[in-house]
Amino acid sequence: MTQTTNGENGSQTSIIQVRNLENRFGSHVVHQQLDLDLFRGEILGVVGGSGTGKSVLLRSIVGLVKPSGGDIRVFGKDLLALSARQRSLTEQRFGVLFQKGALFTSLNLQENIALPLIEHRKLPRPEAEHLARMKLALTGLSVKAATQYPSELSGGMIKRAALARALALDPEVLFLDEPTAGLDPIGAGAFDQLIVTLRNALGLTVFLVTHDLDTLYNSCDRVAVLSQKKVLVADRLQKVVKNPDPWIQEYFLGPRGRAASYAVQTNKALQAPYSQQESS
Numbered sequence: 001m002t003q004t005t006n007g008e009n010g011s012q013t014s015i016i017q018v019r020n021l022e023n024r025f026g027s028h029v030v031h032q033q034l035d036l037d038l039f040r041g042e043i044l045g046v047v048g049g050s051g052t053g054k055s056v057l058l059r060s061i062v063g064l065v066k067p068s069g070g071d072i073r074v075f076g077k078d079l080l081a082l083s084a085r086q087r088s089l090t091e092q093r094f095g096v097l098f099q100k101g102a103l104f105t106s107l108n109l110q111e112n113i114a115l116p117l118i119e120h121r122k123l124p125r126p127e128a129e130h131l132a133r134m135k136l137a138l139t140g141l142s143v144k145a146a147t148q149y150p151s152e153l154s155g156g157m158i159k160r161a162a163l164a165r166a167l168a169l170d171p172e173v174l175f176l177d178e179p180t181a182g183l184d185p186i187g188a189g190a191f192d193q194l195i196v197t198l199r200n201a202l203g204l205t206v207f208l209v210t211h212d213l214d215t216l217y218n219s220c221d222r223v224a225v226l227s228q229k230k231v232l233v234a235d236r237l238q239k240v241v242k243n244p245d246p247w248i249q250e251y252f253l254g255p256r257g258r259a260a261s262y263a264v265q266t267n268k269a270l271q272a273p274y275s276q277q278e279s280s
């Protein structure tokens with residue numbers, strides 16, 4: 001069973017529940033007593049200092065890292081207790097965008113995106129490549145890009161292509177590991193907007209690891225902060241920034257955090273109807 005809780009914004013269905021998670025590599029403990037929920041339809045931003053285990057957490061949930069302890073329930077099922085077949089079916093409900101895009105360099109974009117459709121949906125190549133071109137269009141890439149190879153593309157186009165591949169099997173949950181890293185601010189802003197648009201249009205749930213303050217302010221419904229081997233706080237940003245933890249204070253209320261917050265407020269003011277601006 002998935003769990004439904006009553007939050008501030010009405011009832012929320014938790015489709016992923018991480019409880020008491022422990023991850024260690026030798027004597028290096030990365031996570032201990034880590035709890036986290038992912039609610040259906042939300043964009044959850046996961047943030048924390050370098051090496052706090054954001055990627056390891058993502059990889060644990062999608063089944064690429066076997067935790068040393070604790071429980072991960074996905075769509076109501078204990079991930080670690082699933083048979084190989086059930087696990088593969090569950091994982092097909094996930095789309096993952098890795099930090100470096102992880103496209104096959106010897107395949108063009110439509111071939112890259114067709115691959116999971118051929119492998120998991122057993123589609124003939126022409127149909128799979130037709131669907132691949134539709135996924136590329138969904139992420140804003142042109143028909144011309146479909147026959148290009150990763151080496152011919154800009155960083156922003158690679159991210160979009162990797163996103164198209166993550167969307168290939170029509171996932172319910174999208175996992176994004178630092179999607180705007182390496183993009184210029186305009187490209188990063190456009191990518192943030194794309195994620196929100198896709199979430200709204202496709203009804204996705206998004207787990208997004210990021211260092212990008214603009215992404216947190218512009219795209220995320222809730223923010224989870226990893227610190228001291230666990231999730232210190234997971235809440236709406238307005239509440240998170242009030243947490244007295246020194247890292248949170250430095251990160252959100254230092255110069256870059258203040259600039260991101262100011263930019264969002266200015267944007268909102270500029271976008272407000274004229275009458276509202278006059279009366280404020």
Ligand SMILES: Nc1ncnc2c1ncn2[C@@H]1O[C@H](COP(=O)(O)OP(=O)(O)OP(=O)(O)O)[C@@H](O)[C@H]1O
Binds near residue numbers: 057
């Ligand atoms: N396969 C592994 N073997 C050993 N140690 C690992 C392995 N994977 C991750 N680690 C260690 O776990 C810790 C957390 O790594 P992780 O990549 O999750 O951090 P992160 O919070 O995503 O960092 P960053 O923000 O710099 O990307 C690091 O100290 C890393 O060296």
